Amino acid sequence: MKIHIKGSILVSMAALGVFAVVGISQSSAVSAKSRVRVTSNVKLRGTGASRNVTFTGKAALWTKASALKGAKKVATTITLRDLAKSTRSSKNVRAYRVARTNRGKVYYKVVTFDGKDRGWIYGGKSRSSFAGGVKSYLTFQQNSLTDDMSNGTFQFANPGTANNNQTVTYEQPAWTQYKVGRQVTDSRPYANVSYQIDQAGMRTREGDQWVHISATNNGNSGADGWILYSGLKKTTNINSPIADNAIRIKLVDSATGSSLTSVDFTKTGVTKGARVGSNVNGTWKLDSNDSSSIQSQIASALSPLGYPGFTLTQGQIAAIAQGTFGSSVTISVVKPTINKAVRIVLTDPSGNVINYVDYTTANAANGQPVGVQDGSTWKLAATDTAAIQAKLVDALKGTGFALSANNTLTTDQQAQIAQTTFGNQVSIKTVAVDPIKDNEVQLSFVDQAGKAVGSTTLTKGTNDKTALDTIKTVSVADPTSPDAATLKKAYAALLAKAGIKGYTTDGLSKDQLAANLAAIKAAAYGQDVKLVVANLPAKALVSSALFFDKSDTKDVTQDLAYFENANGKRDSDANFSKALAGDANINGYAGDVVTVANLNAAVKDQGLNTIYYAAKNDGFLWGAGTHLAASDYSGTNGTLFADGMSGKTIYVFKLTFTAKPDNPDTSIGNRLDSNKPLFDKQGNATIGDTGNQVVLKYDEVKAGKQITLDSNNMKAKTLAELFGE
Numbered sequence: 001m002k003i004h005i006k007g008s009i010l011v012s013m014a015a016l017g018v019f020a021v022v023g024i025s026q027s028s029a030v031s032a033k034s035r036v037r038v039t040s041n042v043k044l045r046g047t048g049a050s051r052n053v054t055f056t057g058k059a060a061l062w063t064k065a066s067a068l069k070g071a072k073k074v075a076t077t078i079t080l081r082d083l084a085k086s087t088r089s090s091k092n093v094r095a096y097r098v099a100r101t102n103r104g105k106v107y108y109k110v111v112t113f114d115g116k117d118r119g120w121i122y123g124g125k126s127r128s129s130f131a132g133g134v135k136s137y138l139t140f141q142q143n144s145l146t147d148d149m150s151n152g153t154f155q156f157a158n159p160g161t162a163n164n165n166q167t168v169t170y171e172q173p174a175w176t177q178y179k180v181g182r183q184v185t186d187s188r189p190y191a192n193v194s195y196q197i198d199q200a201g202m203r204t205r206e207g208d209q210w211v212h213i214s215a216t217n218n219g220n221s222g223a224d225g226w227i228l229y230s231g232l233k234k235t236t237n238i239n240s241p242i243a244d245n246a247i248r249i250k251l252v253d254s255a256t257g258s259s260l261t262s263v264d265f266t267k268t269g270v271t272k273g274a275r276v277g278s279n280v281n282g283t284w285k286l287d288s289n290d291s292s293s294i295q296s297q298i299a300s301a302l303s304p305l306g307y308p309g310f311t312l313t314q315g316q317i318a319a320i321a322q323g324t325f326g327s328s329v330t331i332s333v334v335k336p337t338i339n340k341a342v343r344i345v346l347t348d349p350s351g352n353v354i355n356y357v358d359y360t361t362a363n364a365a366n367g368q369p370v371g372v373q374d375g376s377t378w379k380l381a382a383t384d385t386a387a388i389q390a391k392l393v394d395a396l397k398g399t400g401f402a403l404s405a406n407n408t409l410t411t412d413q414q415a416q417i418a419q420t421t422f423g424n425q426v427s428i429k430t431v432a433v434d435p436i437k438d439n440e441v442q443l444s445f446v447d448q449a450g451k452a453v454g455s456t457t458l459t460k461g462t463n464d465k466t467a468l469d470t471i472k473t474v475s476v477a478d479p480t481s482p483d484a485a486t487l488k489k490a491y492a493a494l495l496a497k498a499g500i501k502g503y504t505t506d507g508l509s510k511d512q513l514a515a516n517l518a519a520i521k522a523a524a525y526g527q528d529v530k531l532v533v534a535n536l537p538a539k540a541l542v543s544s545a546l547f548f549d550k551s552d553t554k555d556v557t558q559d560l561a562y563f564e565n566a567n568g569k570r571d572s573d574a575n576f577s578k579a580l581a582g583d584a585n586i587n588g589y590a591g592d593v594v595t596v597a598n599l600n601a602a603v604k605d606q607g608l609n610t611i612y613y614a615a616k617n618d619g620f621l622w623g624a625g626t627h628l629a630a631s632d633y634s635g636t637n638g639t640l641f642a643d644g645m646s647g648k649t650i651y652v653f654k655l656t657f658t659a660k661p662d663n664p665d666t667s668i669g670n671r672l673d674s675n676k677p678l679f680d681k682q683g684n685a686t687i688g689d690t691g692n693q694v695v696l697k698y699d700e701v702k703a704g705k706q707i708t709l710d711s712n713n714m715k716a717k718t719l720a721e722l723f724g725e
Contacts, residue, residue, distance in 0.1 A: 036065075039101060040099060040100045041567075042098060043096065043097055044095055044096055044097060048094065048177050048180075051096065052095075052138070052177075053135060054092075054093055056133055057077045060077050061074040061075040061080060061133075063119055065099055065122075066107075066120070066122060067101060077133075080133070089173075091117075094178040095123075097109035098127055105125060106124055107121065108123040113175050114175075139176040140201055140202070140210070141201055144200070149211060153216065153234065155193065155233055156187045156190060156227075160187060165231065166228040167187055173203055176203060184225070185515070189223075193215050194215070195213035195232070200229075209228065209230075210228055211232070212225065213226075213227060222509060230253065243326070245266050245268065247265050247320070248327070249265060249328070249330075250329070250331070251330075251331060251332075252332055254334045254427070263301050267325070270325050273326060276320055276322075276323045283318070286317050286320060286321050294312070319331055340364040341423070342417070342420050342422050343358050343424075344428055349432065356425075357391040357395050369419055369422075371419065373418075378414075380414045380417060403430060416428060436457065436526050436528060437525075437526065439459060440457050440460070440525060441457070441529060443498065444528050444531070446533070447534070447535060448535075453503060453533065454499065455498060456494070460525060466523075467527075470525075471494070471523060471529075475490035476489070477493065484505070491504065494531075495533065501589060502535060503535060503536060504533065504536050506536075508532060538587045539587065539688070540587050541599075541687050542694050543581060543690065544578075545577040545695070546573065546693075547573055547696050550698060556672040556673045557671055558672075560611070560627065562627070562628065563719075564612040564613065565607035565608055566611065566720075579606045580602060580608060590687055593687075594684070596679050596683035597683070599659045610657075611654075612654055612718075613719070614628040614652050614653070616650055617650060617651065617706075640717060640722075641714055646714055649706060650706075650709065653704045653723075654700070654702070654720075656701060659696075661680065661683035662680060664677055665696070666696060666697075668693065668695075672697065674695045705722070705723055
């Protein structure tokens with residue numbers, strides 16, 4: 001850090017000549033740097049909701065800032081405009097990094113919530129608000145509760161494990177916040193719990209009604225969360241006896257089979273067992289007054305559940321007419337979708353919803369079939385078949401399911417879609433890509449938010465009589481044991497078999513443990529067993545870091561206590577240390593290996609690969625001395641330095657750091673002369689239960705720059721600017 005003066009203070013003409021050459025060289029370097037480059041690249045801060053955006057279609061998506069050399073286009077503006085119009089919340093977009101170039105342009109790194117579209121996009125010239133190719137977007141809009149919501153008590157209409165938005169609850173309405181998933185993965189333990197609705201709203205893209213439920217008894221609050229209103233049923237009269245003069249009409253969703261609600265139609269003067277309608281010339285009909293009353297009751301019950309505009313079909317009228325008073329009848333209802341489109345719901349072989357797509361054509365009209373009837377056969381046009389199949393195949397990518405053995409629409413599936421009318425929906429069953437064999441049991445692990453983390457398929461052994469025997473063979477310890485240590489050991493073996501790291505049974509709730517136990521005990525060959533596991537607490541390679549100028553050998557304990565990073569941020573070493581220690585590049589689990597490349601990535605992410613600091617002119621023979629502290633900065637008139645620094649002479653230093661294998665510049669300790677390298681000869685370091693206190697020793701780019709803080713220099717915005725960057 002010292003300024004070393006060699007030779008005479010007098011400057012000869014020859015020396016001036018040398019300086020002239022240096023000046024020419026520096027000028028060329030500045031010219032070279034005039035090319036577009038990134039001057040900052042940092043994580044976006046703020047709440048997740050504040051970083052939700054949508055595409056404007058004014059800029060394309062690139063592998064890096066489009067102005068940079070080598071940038072490749074990921075998605076065109078046409079594709080992004082289509083994504084912006086999507087009616088699926090999985091196509092919501094989150095911005096998570098922001099970069100600025102030396103030309104003053106801002107670029108954001110974004111990703112769709114389903115992770116299928118990721119890249120950099122032009123975002124205007126200011127980081128204060130989104131512009132250019134993206135704009136802020138509200139993924140969910142809260143609204144007021146209806147009287148039915150406020151006054152009603154509800155239960156799960158169809159308890160189970162399906163991830164279809166109406167069987168289990170979610171921490172936030174599905175796909176409205178990035179990587180926020182399910183509250184519970186199995187609602188069966190809460191089948192008889194009563195809930196009240198305390199919040200409501202609609203997803204912006206789908207326009208469907210979501211509600212937040214809270215258990216009326218706090219002891220049953222494990223499943224409190226968000227769910228589609230259609231996934232609930234009123235507790236009132238759910239199991240009550242049916243009056244002799246009433247018929248209970250149970251309503252279920254035609255696509256999923258989920259129970260929606262029920263209505264009781266009563267009629268004066270009738271007897272138990274009497275038909276509700278009559279058979280006229282072979283056709284079952286309802287009295288016009290009865291038909292009108294029943295339709296009105298059903299429409300009122302369905303409307304709050306997201307099924308508006310209900311009208312009885314001839315088939316539904318016939319089913320009710322054949323029913324008898326004192327009993328019940330079940331009818332299926334179709335949920336309206338987007339205008340002039342058909343919603344094709346994809347389910348697994350058991351009927352659980354996987355995904356869906358909406359399909360429309362230029363001439364689509366509500367109530368019009370998608371295909372045509374040829375005799376007794378319904379058919380799709382060749383162009384519709386190709387377009388629909390492409391959409392469905394894309395929707396099934398990564399799910400483990402396909403349309404058929406060769407992943408094409410079968411004749412039956414085409415017929416199902418062809419006879420469906422625009423404005424309605426149809427359910428298509430898929431097949432497993434790699435079906436579980438009769439001598440196998442599959443274990444699928446999900447985290448506490450319901451996100452899949454991996455799976456393994458176990459094959460029946462010679463002496464195994466049950467699927468549980470096969471599981472125990474691999475787990476060694478008993479996975480049904482009530483002892484926490486035994487259970488942890490068993491799951492560790494099963495997770496290792498699946499190649500999954502970072503998860504355990506520690507931290508699971510009683511309900512989750514109970515659900516796991518029930519699932520394992522019920523395990524059968526040819527089936528999939530879903531098990532919930534908890535994240536292990538992350539460990540850090542670095543607990544804290546100290547930053548040193550390697551040239552400063554006067555006091556080996558004098559680290560840099562306050563400095564500026566590559567992004568122009570000035571802060572204390574403690575705060576920079578905390579940010580570095582928490583960087584994901586160097587975090588993991590005990591026993592994980594961190595490489596030199598990982599540390600360098602973390603250092604770069606935090607802007608610590610290049611730093612600047614300043615020192616006072618109180619050293620020996622014009623050498624720099626005391627480092628400037630936080631109190632020496634931020635003047636009252638908006639200047640970089642405090643008012644009392646005006647007129648003083650300081651030195652500004654630029655330092656760089658790059659970690660290397662088996663090198664004491666990255667060492668364990670707390671002093672400049674610490675010499676135990678953090679990384680071995682292969683450039684590896686292992687994460688332990690406790691992190692390491694490390695020293696990062698920086699190289700000076702060149703001798704410190706002497707600067708007098710006159711009126712112009714006081715106005716500088718950064719130390720980098722003063723240094724000449």
